[in-house]
Amino acid sequence: MTNQEVKVFSAMESSFGKRVEIALKMKGVEYEHVAEDLSNKSAELLMYNPIHKKVPVFLHNGRPIVESLVILEYIDETWKSGKSILPKDPYERAASRFWANFIDSKVLDALTKIYRSKGEDQDATEELGELLSILENELKDQKFFGGESIGLVDIVADLIALWLDVIQEGLGIEIFTQQTHPKLFKWSEEYMNCSIIKETLPPRADLLAHYFRSAYASK
Amino acid sequence: MTNQEVKVFSAMESSFGKRVEIALKMKGVEYEHVAEDLSNKSAELLMYNPIHKKVPVFLHNGRPIVESLVILEYIDETWKSGKSILPKDPYERAASRFWANFIDSKVLDALTKIYRSKGEDQDATEELGELLSILENELKDQKFFGGESIGLVDIVADLIALWLDVIQEGLGIEIFTQQTHPKLFKWSEEYMNCSIIKETLPPRADLLAHYFRSAYASK
Numbered sequence: 001m002t003n004q005e006v007k008v009f010s011a012m013e014s015s016f017g018k019r020v021e022i023a024l025k026m027k028g029v030e031y032e033h034v035a036e037d038l039s040n041k042s043a044e045l046l047m048y049n050p051i052h053k054k055v056p057v058f059l060h061n062g063r064p065i066v067e068s069l070v071i072l073e074y075i076d077e078t079w080k081s082g083k084s085i086l087p088k089d090p091y092e093r094a095a096s097r098f099w100a101n102f103i104d105s106k107v108l109d110a111l112t113k114i115y116r117s118k119g120e121d122q123d124a125t126e127e128l129g130e131l132l133s134i135l136e137n138e139l140k141d142q143k144f145f146g147g148e149s150i151g152l153v154d155i156v157a158d159l160i161a162l163w164l165d166v167i168q169e170g171l172g173i174e175i176f177t178q179q180t181h182p183k184l185f186k187w188s189e190e191y192m193n194c195s196i197i198k199e200t201l202p203p204r205a206d207l208l209a210h211y212f213r214s215a216y217a218s219k
Numbered sequence: 220m221t222n223q224e225v226k227v228f229s230a231m232e233s234s235f236g237k238r239v240e241i242a243l244k245m246k247g248v249e250y251e252h253v254a255e256d257l258s259n260k261s262a263e264l265l266m267y268n269p270i271h272k273k274v275p276v277f278l279h280n281g282r283p284i285v286e287s288l289v290i291l292e293y294i295d296e297t298w299k300s301g302k303s304i305l306p307k308d309p310y311e312r313a314a315s316r317f318w319a320n321f322i323d324s325k326v327l328d329a330l331t332k333i334y335r336s337k338g339e340d341q342d343a344t345e346e347l348g349e350l351l352s353i354l355e356n357e358l359k360d361q362k363f364f365g366g367e368s369i370g371l372v373d374i375v376a377d378l379i380a381l382w383l384d385v386i387q388e389g390l391g392i393e394i395f396t397q398q399t400h401p402k403l404f405k406w407s408e409e410y411m412n413c414s415i416i417k418e419t420l421p422p423r424a425d426l427l428a429h430y431f432r433s434a435y436a437s438k
Contacts (some may be wrong), residue, residue, distance in 0.1 A: 066317065090293050091293070
């Protein structure tokens with residue numbers, strides 16, 4: 001496939017947008033990145049995603065697709081070249097979808113509560129620690145959730161590898177460390193060391209500055 | 220494939236469990252139904268779904284899969300015979316997943332608020348009316364969301380065709396009628412008339428009795 005229009009509307013601070021860029025790089029698909037200001041979203045973004053009004057919006061030859069997990073499945077089904085995002089076996093595919101949903105519902109909910117409470121929601125802190133233990137257990141002794149190379153669950157879990165890490169530094173709390181979750185911590189180091197990840201995710205310092213610039217400036 | 224063990228752990232009142240049974244019937248797959256009492260879940264259910272502790276649990280040759288949308292994708296990928304649940308085209312598949320998620324997040328949230336408030340949450344009532352208008356618009360002039368025959372979005376939307384209908388009757392409110400949403404209402408009649416749906420969904424009266432037996436007995 002050549003002469004295709006592939007655009008990603010996203011923002012530096014969006015973990016969900018970065019997922020789409022990582023998937024496109026895994027497939028070797030060139031794309032145009034359209035930077036959105038999430039406090040003042042573009043008319044184009046709102047036109048393409050009138051229901052959720054969120055990034056990422058993925059545009060392929062003029063047709064929009066929204067919601068990061070839906071986009072990742074689309075990319076995997078459309079570009080057969082490059083690395084697979086989901087496994088081939090139906091049972092393993094189901095397991096990957098389950099864990100991706102687990103991170104996007106339970107882990108994200110707890111993380112959001114912690115961020116909004118400035119780290120003072122003890123129940124959420126405790127819950128997140130337990131959820132990470134469940135993921136650590138699921139990882140077993142694999143290098144990645146996808147096995148020897150990254151796949152759907154790893155891409156979705158960058159919410160843990162980078163965003164959680166930044167949030168706990170910004171708030172001065174410790175939920176996820178080498179001591180609390182040794183296997184998952186090792187995973188996060190391996191993940192952040194992948195060349196595609198390094199070239200796609202924003203610098204830690206920029207993300208830290210972004211998340212703690214306004215709401216936490218006076219803390 | 221023969222001599223397979225296919226079990227569905229579910230309950231009469233679970234829309235999510237019924238989805239799995241409908242999908243299996245579309246594929247012509249025989250299965251054993253294990254009836255769960257949701258107020259006293261079995262040890263087997265909790266063993267197979269330790270994280271969410273919910274129905275449905277789908278068991279295929281001893282291996283459990285949970286979450287109805289994950290199970291529906293698994294069934295479609297595993298049994299190629301019978302009717303397709305998702306479309307073949309990647310863009311249409313993405314659209315189906317989007318609308319299934321829309322129903323399971325926004326529509327379900329509003330419906331839950333209405334049920335819990337005994338119909339007194341006016342904001343939720345208004346919101347649900349608007350969400351149904353969005354679905355009505357998406358249906359266009361098709362017979363089903365899946366086109367000429369039912370597919371993923373139709374199966375997921377039985378939350379509207381039967382459950383919403385029962386809840387509004389039980390509460391004595393009118394959100395979804397032939398007047399408010401004529402195309403979607405016609406869809407719900409067509410859907411409820413499909414032979415597979417008729418033989419799978421519980422009788423309206425049983426569902427009504429179940430949902431309004433305890434909490435609303437004194438209303």
